[in-house]
Amino acid sequence: MASLFKTPVTALDKIGKKKAALYEKLGIHSVGDLLRYYPRTYEDWSQPYKIADSLEGMPCCVGCYVERVHSPARIRGGMTLLKMIVCDGMDHMTVTFFNQPYLYERFADGGDFLFYGIVKRNGRFYEMNAPSVSDVDKAGIHPIYPQTAGLPTKQIEEAAAQAIRMLPERMNDPIPMEILAQYDLCSLDFAIRRIHFPEKPEDIELARKRLSFEELLVLQLGMAKLKGGRQTTSSVHLLGEDFTQAFFALLPFEPTGAQKRAVAECIHDMSCGNAPMNRLIQGDVGSGKTAVAAAVCYSAARNGMQCAFMAPTEILASQHYRSLTELLEKSGIRTALLTGSVKPSEKKKIYAALETGELDLVIGTHALISEQVTFHNLGLVITDEQHRFGVAQRSALIAKGTSPHIMVMSATPIPRTLALLIFGDLDLSVLDELPPGRQKVDTFLIDSAKRERAYGFLKKHINDGQQCYIVCPLVGQSEMELESAEEYAEKLRTTVLRDCRIGLLHGKMKPKDKDSVMADFSAGAIDILVSTTVIEVGVDVPNATIMFIENAERFGLSQLHQLRGRVGRGSQKSYCIMVSDNQSDVTRQRLMVMCRTNDGFRIADEDLRLRGPGDFFGSRQHGLPELKVAGMSDMEMLDRTQAAAERILRDDPMLMKKEHRGLQFETQRLFAKAGGEQLQ
Secondary structure: OHHHHOOEHHHOOOOOHHHHHHHHHOOOOEHHHHHOOOOOEEEEOOOOEOHHHOOOOOOEEEEEEEEEEOOOEEOHHHOEEEEEEEEOOOOEEEEEEEOOOOHHHHHOOOEEEEEEEOEEEEOOEEEEEOOEEEEHHHOOEEEEOOOEOOEOHHHHHHHHHHHHHOOOOOOOOOOOHHHHHHOOOOOHHHHHHHHHOOOOHHHHHHHHHHHHHHHHHHHHHHHHHHHHHHOOOOOOOOOOOOOHHHHHHHOOOOOOHHHHHHHHHHHHHHHOOOOOOEEEEEEOOOOOHHHHHHHHHHHHHHOOOEEEEEOOOHHHHHHHHHHHHHHHHHHOOOEEEEOOOOOHHHHHHHHHHHHHOOOOEEEEOHHHHOOOOOOOOEEEEEEEOHHHOOHHHHHHHHOOOOOOEEEEEEOOOOOHHHHHHHOOOOEEEEEOOOOOOOOOOEEEEEOHHHHHHHHHHHHHHHHOOOEEEEEOOOOOOOOOOOOOHHHHHHHHHHOOOOOOOEEEEOOOOOHHHHHHHHHHHHOOOOOEEEEOHHHOOOOOOOOEEEEEEOOHHHOOHHHHHHHHOOOOOOOOOOEEEEEOOOOOHHHHHHHHHHHHOOOHHHHHHHHHHHHOHHHHOOOOOOOOOOOOOOOOOOHHHHHHHHHHHHHHHHHOOOOOOHHHHHHHHHHHHHHHHHOOOOOO
16 A cells, blocks of 8 residues: 555646645545545435434434425525425325525436435425535445545545455555454454445444554654663763752742652652653642752752753743842852843844853753854753643753753643653653642633623622733634634723723734733733633733633543633632533533543543543644544553553564564654654
8 A cells, every 4th residue: 555655646637737736735645545534524414214214303314205396586685495305105205405506407307315414394394405415326424534624525425436346356464464363353344345335334433443553553653762862972061960959959839749759759850760751740639740840950060960941931931030039149159031022132142141151050942053153061851731832842942951860841641651651761850749738729610691790700809909801712714613812911901890901812913912911910900811722822911810711522531621720820819711602512512621620630531531632732733743542541542552562562662574564664654744853
């Protein structure tokens, strides 16, 4: 099948340059790509229902004879209606098509057809609107593909059928025979043919099981090779002395037991052995990760090492700079902030101070990996919210030192199985205690009918001198059913909250404008900050006590939890109010998880189970290739593929044996699409 990845999609009938450009939008460049472009769901036309037996409220296939067709009629707005009466031998049903007058000729002479749609009952009458229709000899299970404008699923199905016919009689299977047998997996040939065109529902499950296993196995092999490639054999910076207690003595508060334990684990890693520290500090919102980072930086700097702290956004980098400077300023540790918005003249001073060793700690964004940055003795690299960086960005910062120690911080609770896959080369420290004074945030789910009452609740707290956030999913007008943050802020200024000082913050603003708004909010000059999720991480305003989230169903649970973590940072009682008019039982159930618990790890487990890993990593799994069929919520499958990958790599670390060449090819192909490091 490897050769089909070299065969352009234009080799298929009816696909020219224009059509190929549409396929490219879907990531399909070759016939091989098309064969690996799996349906997202299916329509079962294999066993047509009688009209009276059709599934209530659910789409299904009904077999009927066309008895009478009315001429197409034009109605208001220029729309055309085509109505017909069909019968299954016992019951009659009205079928309506919109803006498809050409179908009149197809049905004018009657005949038997299959109709797929939702049958609605109205007393003794039945109707179906805008169904799909097919000849009776086309009964079967039809694939439904993810689409793009101008390329409907029917055309993709026809192209996939052509591609299937191009498969060789005998396909080379990348998974060795003994693993197929051990895990009861079907062959690749069966899986590819049946994932596109199943003969029975059981075929879909068999194909998905095998393709999911392959995808996760290839992912595990690729991640293991990436991690192995990052290991170094150069000399290690070892701590000569532990200054932890001296640092703790500088703090105006008593660290939690979890913080002390995490710092001790880091110091141990940096003090012994012949490998640099590789540790993930994972903690819920407000668990005190910054203080842990400051303690480790203090000992590293006192031992002559330079430290680099990289954050994904300027707002977060500035927040860390303020926090770390406040914690370290009494100790003589020299710090600087390096971001894209720092003036060129100031950047030159920072570059020079880093090169000569006059700076101990630099906090910044990806500006830290620019060519002009040279360290005198980089010994510790800290990345915050690491999953928001690409693999290449992290590697570029690490490469500026000689085998520096690495600390990864994440305030996004990630279930352990997923954390081990993404950060499998890291030791794990979990901050499972909250510092004294952190408030439990009461969370409520309401619909639009209660919005005015909720505004009154906001206004009462603002009149008491407190502040609040209002979060919207959008910045500008791009989806008609949702109000943008800009429109929302303007509406509040002129209506119900006109007496309040309202600010606006979103990701498309210039950095200096963002900083100005945040400075005003922190100083109490803004009562209500209307924002997009740009405030998800990094903003610490203790006087903000209400987080009000519009269209809450648009966010993942982990994202909602991060937003909620922006309040409850002061001494006053705090609240999170989620607004959603979505009546889906699944959606309501998901959002109610937020009302039941403040435990980020329980929420993360639920998020993974309900929606998969995308919510932890934004629109795509950053640092991970995109998976097409496998789900990372399948813990059993993850465990099985991890065991299989370990077995294969133990026997053949470079995947050079003949029986592993197919896996090597699939690993290279999957990671090439991720745009990250090349696998060696």
